[in-house]
Amino acid sequence: MRPKLTLKQIAKELDVSISTVSKALRDSPEIGEDTREKIKAFAKFYNYKPNNIALSLKNRKTKTIGIIIPEIVHHFFTTVISGVEKVANEMGYNVIICLSDNSFDKEVINMEMLANGSTDGFIMSLAKETMQKGDYHHLIEVISQGMPLVLFDRVVDQILCDKVIIDDVLGAQKAVQHLIDIGCKRIALLSTVDYVSVGKLRTQGYKLALEENDFELDEDLILKIEEMEESEEKIEHFLKDKDVDGIFAVNEHFAISAIKYIQEHGKRVPEDVSVIGFTDGELSKRFIPSLTTVSQHGTRMGEEAARILIEKLEKTPGEDEQYRTVIVETGLVKRNSTKSLK
């Protein structure tokens, strides 16, 4: 018997992208007929079968939920996983986790692998690269075959499915409003690049709060960070010649890098500069000064996502298909990195 090839190996052998192979095997008109035929013939010869979801759905339930997340060394995602695990286990489901590592190819490969009879449905947060490319064929494919999908945190409008999000705009707005309330005049924003949906939305919230309080928007006070690894350096460089008295950061790592820089350069937090982060993780709680943050309630998001997915899995087929978007409310957790209200 010929060895079974993976999607990745086929792509490599034929020198095309994984996305092309994946689309060709589904007869997507996006791929030219010649290429499509070549890929299909090659796959057939090597005994590769695209996922047999329909078959799996008819014949058996795996009682397993697949989670695909962009990264694991990030406290928020681990809390979401805990939430999913909790509800899934209570309802008799297992959970399998895969990481996309923010790569589009890995996301496609993982989805293909899990859809291939290992899971009944998906809970996912999109890879950065997927959002950048705007290529969602793998998600649409899975949904169109009747496999339920719940997106959380990093979601996009283009995909019709259930979603669990927080109100990023409002959360950010509340945080910046609080900085204004305690008297901050020059408030910096430490954000991620705009194609990451949450970075974009939290930037909107920042701008809205300024606007509502008749603050002038100063683009020089906004830093957009591309890669986590370079964040510390970028933040130091950014803060070097800025005279700010408030900082809103879209995650706790950026917030803590800012505090460290400020403290090491002769200023005090919160006396001279108040700092608010996003994501209420272990670091925020335990850092000294403890961090004022917008809490994302990751566990609750995971619980909601699992509940919605399992409900979909267990409802009678043929019932009206309706998609929900659940908004988990954020809260401002006030700690010691911001001044008290006057």
Added chain:
Amino acid sequence: MRPKLTLKQIAKELDVSISTVSKALRDSPEIGEDTREKIKAFAKFYNYKPNNIALSLKNRKTKTIGIIIPEIVHHFFTTVISGVEKVANEMGYNVIICLSDNSFDKEVINMEMLANGSTDGFIMSLAKETMQKGDYHHLIEVISQGMPLVLFDRVVDQILCDKVIIDDVLGAQKAVQHLIDIGCKRIALLSTVDYVSVGKLRTQGYKLALEENDFELDEDLILKIEEMEESEEKIEHFLKDKDVDGIFAVNEHFAISAIKYIQEHGKRVPEDVSVIGFTDGELSKRFIPSLTTVSQHGTRMGEEAARILIEKLEKTPGEDEQYRTVIVETGLVKRNSTKSLK
């Protein structure tokens, strides 16, 4: 077609443990013949098949590695996963992660699920409950069917397989020796209960260091913590009436709880009490004072484990079976929670 049952459902229906079902389906003599037959008949009726590893091995490679870890909200395990992902991806393998949540039943269920054609081999750290029970039939079963297994961190002698560990005894000993070198006289140990292998080994290291320096062992200075959730409270209660000048904690959470308690009760770290933790996580680096720790090199452990597993998966069958234990060396990372050497 009858619905396919899961291991858990069979156990529930017949009112026996998951372990009993799992053993009965493998014809284990540990289970009485009556029970065995009943379980097998029931499973057959409901179309349940124990994992068909042999079949899967002969016919195809999934090119997927399964990781089973006890918990995810623990920085060490996420670094191990990163290490496994890195090497696995370089070598064309996918990775699937499952959590045992420190439960024996969940570990058995996850293993069963992943062995059922989803993965080629396992990288695992044992659940607390599994070590407490000493029931390893699920691991032995998988190995005996020719599926390679690499254990890391929480390993046991009873299982013959490849292992990746750190030298916990030596790591702990180095840490306590350092406390002695900087002049500490009364050194407390904050550890986990003994059936967690690392807790036991690090306690050994602590005792060895005291012995070598002719310090008398004072059992009153040793705290064994059962549950993570109760650790903060236990540590506060323990430190209340202890006059210590050094603390060695077997993880960073215990260390930070200790520092917080000390600081809130009028003493200084490191001037009055020096504190060393284990596991060099994000918290240790970013806490103020930054934490002196024994570094576990989780990423390197993950990389080693993946390399060993893939090597096993790709070698020609029939070659001599040999098991290795790789010891990843620990290092003492000196930061600001300990006094300088005099």
